[in-house]
Amino acid sequence: MSDITIKQLAEQVKMPVEKLLGQLAEAGMHFSAADQLISTTERMKLLGFLRRTHGKGGDADAADDSAPRQITLKRRKLSEIKVATPGGRGAASTAKTVNVEVRAKRTYVKRSVIADEAAVDGEREEALRKLQESQQQRADEERARAQAEQRRHEEEASRQEEARRRQAEEEEARRLAEAQAQAAEAAVAAVPAEPATTEPAVSEPVPAAPATPGVQRLDTSSLGLILPRVHEPRRREKKPPVAPAPAAPAPAPAPVAEAARAAAGKSRHEVRERDEGPGGKRFASGELHLSDAARRSKRGKPGRGTPREGARNQPASGTHGFSRPTAPVVREVPIGDSNLVADLAQKMAVKGSEVVKALFKMGVMATINQAIDRDTATLVVEELGHKPVDASQNDAEAALAAHTQSAELEGEKQPRPPVVTIMGHVDHGKTSLLDYIRRTKVAAGEAGGITRHIGAYHVETPKGVITFLDTPGHAAFTAMRARGAQLTDIVVLVVAADDGVMPQTIEAVQHARAAKVPLIVALNKMDKADANPDHVKQGLANLEVIPEDWGGDTMFVPVSAKTGMGIDELLDAISVQAEVMELKAVVDGPASGVVIESSLDKGRGPVATVLVQQGTLKRGDFVVCGIEYGRMRALIDETGKTVQEAGPSIPVQVLGLSGVPEAGDDFVVVADERLARQVAAERQQKRRETRLVSTAKANRLEDIMAQMGQGNGQQTLNILVKADVQGSVEALREALGQIGNDQVRVNVIAAGVGGITESDATLAAASKALIIGFNVRADASARKVIDANGLDVRYFSIIYDVIDQVKQAASGLLGVEVREEIIGVAQVREVFRSSKFGAVAGCMVIEGTVKRNKPIRVLRDNTVVFQGELESLRRFKELVDEVRSGMECGIAVKQYNDVKVGDQIECFERIEVARTL
CATH class of the missing domain: 2.40.30.10 (Translation factors)
Structure with missing residues (x-):
């Protein structure tokens, strides 16, 4: 739609121009003349303003509550009519024009308002109906309560009336008994000594009473009197004293027996009505075994309503049913690697203070919310008289172990390439030797000539595929060399012929013996003029590494990483040793192996170098790796090429893990992501509990006393370490932790893989720590925090430079x-x-x-x-x-x-x- 004038728009909407100009002014658009052009955007703006003003704008749910709920339109219409008026006599009629004004007023209400009012009316009617129902129910309850109260009063009145009647009957019976006794005494005084011969009024004699010494029995049969049996209430009866056995009574006449039975029946009825009330049943609910006291306690009413629950559940004896155990209860308490004191107390059914007291007696200062280890928990449970048992293993771990074991047993084992670890002292030519084998220049790019992490390569040689692991030789990388020896099949010990046996050489021999793997010695740098292989052999012979030409079982191969001398002989020795060992592994099946190295790449995320030991690792597999899990998004070999799978003894880099795993963690391929996530979560929880237990071990009483004896003279240098790979982090943490003495110590507050982030800088600022970046740098946000707090950040690429700098910083704390x-x-x-x-x-x-x-x-x-x-x-x-x-x-x-x-x-x-x- 093209631009039009305001006058044309007013004609289209059938509205006066003045009113349209007023609406435009209200909408924030000022026009002064009717011939001015108005654009499409301005018309849409006016339309939106009018819709908002009249409550029709936008989404109904988002409409403003202040919008009008109804609008009133007033219309005024003017018209003219002509009315004929009669003229005078003889004159013609004339027409008169009359102006007619019609005014109309209409009110429009929104449909939502009508619906809301209808809903409000419905709610009001519903509330009124509920109010009437509640009033009716309350009236019914009041009526029922009044009727119940009236019945209770009537029952109480009838009970009192019955009691008065029974009391009157008893009084009448007592007076009758006294009168009969007086009449009997008078009759005894009037009767002669000889018995009368006249017939008694009763044809059959009554049963004779028991003979009592010193009392003459009265024969009432001659008097024609029948004495009624007076029954006392059963509750007032007392046990009669033991009397001699009565004589056998004579058979009673039928009328007397009938009268006695009637009187006895009546007395039993009265007693039942007295005990149970009118219409009550004494032996209801089969409670024949209850005594009177028990029935009274059961029938007692503490208040209005039903009898007490405790009175209903009481046994027949009237006492509670709890009995104290005659012997102590011994429970089986499951013990795990980490145990909370409160959980132990609950399992043993004792108070937490008892467990804390037992721990204090053992010298362990722990509160009820702290965790203790397995050994301490076992001692506490035995001390309190219970039996400790091992807690059951986790279901997810058991399922994972069963899955791995079944895969190893079902698969067919086939020959696999050997895994060879290159070990030796620093600067003895380990990486240069491997570099010559691989025909690359790896050693040239290493800072300071020191390998900082384990390098994994598989090499195609004329003798077959061989996997090489290159380990660093610096003293700080002891853990890496130990891990490399555990992963390998064969250890190649590189010793410089011009240098001889050095400390890391001795350590490498010890690692190889601990791992029980065969050893091959490569005498490197044989091209030098001062090379002395006999000196090296003598030094190794002192370590019980005897060469074959000296009568031992260790192969010594003279090589030169510079000229390539002896490289073929070294590969032959490795191949011969591998054939002797007959290395085999399952190829077809889920993969399993170990993490050699891990790092955090800024673009790719967590990256781990893994060595497959069993099965075949494929792209897309779900993997559990320590406390991390994930799906393999990519497999990359040592040359940087992407591969689809990796078999046994093949190292690859994997992408897709949830985090950076620790070097040395095992990895296993699982069926689905659910099992992987569950196993990782359980391992994370177990590691957290282990960390809590290790922290709680410092709370032993003797440790606290020792710290108190040392005083507060020791100073602490806090350090935060970030490195490029996990192996470097591990080596730096161990090396820096050994620096210190009685006056100063080095405390590594945090260590991790990846660049220095803002959170690392914040932690260092809070702890007043020195930040060390090993082959990593700080990002922009971290640099802002570092500059704002004046933190000391030092970057290194050689590990002995880190150790020297930290020693200098720690020495500065000692002062002069x-x-x-x-x-x-x-x-x-x-x-x-x-x-x-x-x-x-x-x-x-x-x-x-x-x-x-x-x-x-x-x-x-x-x-x-x-x-x-x-x-x-x-x-x-x-x-x-x-x-x-x-x-x-x-x-x-x-x-x-x-x-x-x-x-x-x-x-x-x-x-x-x-x-x-």
């Missing part, structure tokens, strides 16, 4: 040592008195030189009596700076006048000596 050195001794020969200087000693310098600006001591009988300064040193009235041995001088001691003949004046000076480690 002030030593006193005696430079001259003068003997007092005569004492003179001076009005200006007081006592002046005439002396002869007998040793060294006496200087004027140096401190002195006055010795008498080899005992220091004064220490101060020289006030004046003169020779023949001249003020001199020094007097040499064998010359006389006059000495005035400042603020000391008690100089005597025979004293010695010792002149000394203080020298500051920097202390070193």
Whole structure:
């Protein structure tokens, strides 16, 4: 749509031009004339303003609450009508024009408002209905409560009435019994001694009462009286005393027996009604075994409602059912590598304070939230009388072990290339020898001529494929050499023929013996004129490495990495040794192996160099590597080419791990990512628990007492180390941790792989630490923190430079040592008195030189009596700076006048000596 004028727009929307100009002004666009052009953008802006104003703008959910809920439109329409008016008499009618104005007012309400009002009305009706229902329910409850209260009052009144009736019956029975007793006494007094012959009123005699000594039995049959049986309430009955066995009663007449049974039945009914209430059942619910006290406790009502739960669950004896165990309970407590004190207490069902007390008795200071190791936990459990058992292994680890074992057992083993590790002293030509074999120039690019990490290569030789591992020779890389010896099949010990056996040579021999791998000695630098192979053989023979030509079993091969002499013989020796060992591995199956080296690349992420030992590692496999896991995104060989798979004894670089693994960690290919993630998580948790246990070991009582005895004189130099590969980090941490003495120690607060980041700089600033970057640099954000806090950052590429610099920094913490050195001794020969200087000693310098600006001591009988300064040193009235041995001088001691003949004046000076480690 092209631009149009405001007048044309007003005609299109059927709106006056003045009103349209007003709306444009409200929308922030000012137009003054109707013939001005308005663009499409301005028209869309006006439309948006009108929609927002009338509540129709944008998303309905995001509409402003302040938008109008309804609008009212007022319309006014003007029209004219002509009305005919009659004229006068004889005149014609005329037409009159009348103006008619129609005003209309309409109100429009938003549909959402109508829906909201309908919803509010529905909610109001629902709330009103619920209120009526609740009121009705409350009224029903009140009515039911009133009825229940009325029934309870009626039952209480009937119970009281029944009690009064029973009391009246008992009183009536008691009076009747008294009257019968009186009548019987009167009858006994009136009856003659001989028994009457008249027939009694009752044809059958009643049962005879038991005979009682000293009491004459009354025969009531002659009186025609039947005495009723009065039954007392069962609760008031007492156990009668033991009496002699009664005589066998005579058979009772039928009417008397019926009357007795009726009376007995009535009495039982009354007793049941008295005990249980009207209509109650005494033996309900099969509780025939309950005593009266138990029934009363069960029937008791503590308040309104049902009987108490405790009274319902009480046993028949009326006491609780808990009984104390007669013997101590011995539980089996599972023990893991790390155990929290609170968890141990819960497993043993004892209080945590008991476990803490037992630990204190053992000398371990641990709280309830700290972790203890397996041995300590076992001792605590046995001390508290329980049985420790080993905790079950993790399910994920067990599944992984079963998966790896089944893969090794099911696969068919085939011959594999040998893995050869090159070891030896620094600068003996290890990397140069391997460089000649590979036909490359690896050694030329190494800083300081020192290999900083394990290099892994597989080489195609005329004798077959051989995998070489190049290890560093510096003393700090002991862990790397030990790891290389553990991974290898054959160790090639490189010894310079012109240098002989050195410390790292001895260490390499020890590593090879510990790993139980065969040893081949390469006598390097044989092209030099001062080469002495016999000297090398003698030195190795002292280490029990005997050459074959001396009757031993170790092959010695003279080589030269510079000229290539003996390289073929060395490869032949390696091939022969590999054939003897018959090296085999499973080729088809999931891969497993070990991490040789790892690093953090800025563009590729975590990178690990792994050596495959079993199976075939393929691209896309899921791998668990220590506490890290991931999917293999790429496999790269030592030349930088991407490969699809790697078999046994082949080293490759892998990409795709979740983090940087530690050198020496095992890696295993698993079926899916879920198992890999679960195994990595469990290993991470176990490593964290182990770290907590190692931290808690420092809380032993003897360690704390030892630290208290040392005092606080030791100073600490904090260092943060970042390196390019994991092996260098490990070597630096170990080498720097060994620097220090009783006055100062080096503390490596953090060490990691990769560049120096902002978080590293922040940690160093908080810990006041020295930052060391080994073949890495700080990024831009880290440099800002370093500059802001004034941190000391030092970059290195040679490891012995790092050790020397840290030793110097640690020595700076030691400060300087002030030593006193005696430079001259003068003997007092005569004492003179001076009005200006007081006592002046005439002396002869007998040793060294006496200087004027140096401190002195006055010795008498080899005992220091004064220490101060020289006030004046003169020779023949001249003020001199020094007097040499064998010359006389006059000495005035400042603020000391008690100089005597025979004293010695010792002149000394203080020298500051920097202390070193």
